[in-house]
Amino acid sequence: MRQTSINCYLQIKREGLLSKRRLQVLEAMLIKAPCTAGELEKYMNDKFNVRGGWKQLSILRKQGVIEELGTTICPISNRNVIKWGMTGNLPVKSKKSKKPSNFNKSVNYILKGMEIRNWDTISKEMLIKLKDDGIKTKKTT
Numbered sequence: 001m002r003q004t005s006i007n008c009y010l011q012i013k014r015e016g017l018l019s020k021r022r023l024q025v026l027e028a029m030l031i032k033a034p035c036t037a038g039e040l041e042k043y044m045n046d047k048f049n050v051r052g053g054w055k056q057l058s059i060l061r062k063q064g065v066i067e068e069l070g071t072t073i074c075p076i077s078n079r080n081v082i083k084w085g086m087t088g089n090l091p092v093k094s095k096k097s098k099k100p101s102n103f104n105k106s107v108n109y110i111l112k113g114m115e116i117r118n119w120d121t122i123s124k125e126m127l128i129k130l131k132d133d134g135i136k137t138k139k140t141t
Contacts, residue, residue: 002088004088005033005086005087005088006030007088008065008086008088008089008090009026009027009030011090012065013027017090017091018065018091021053021056022059022060024044024053025040025044025053025056025060026066028040028047028048028053029084029086031043033084034069035083035084036072036074036076036081036083036084037054037081037082037084038054038074038076038077038081039075040054040057040084041053060091063091063092063093064089064091064092065086065087065091066084066085066087067084067086068083068084069082069083069084069085070082070083071083106130
């Protein structure tokens, strides 16, 4: 393991830049990297009694903390899988996607179905009513 990766891990831990689970994954990566998700999962289960640590790999990759090093045959699963390693970078907050909320999707769907032409004449109260009705419907179903 490179000293830059070790220093980076220590700074991340000291400054609290990652959640507890992601920090555990990074600690396991510090010991096991380069490794596959299967190897990481086995190590984390043995060391922390934690399952599902592999689910954090794509998030940590998006934050720039770990990287894909290529592919290899996993000794655990015997499949061709991604080999992961640490980058030595501090985490970067990922940009939130600009997907419309479920409410916005619902309103757009209703508007298309009703072919409303004078959108600006619909009152705010009506939209709130639509939203409230949608929430009530969700809870009862």
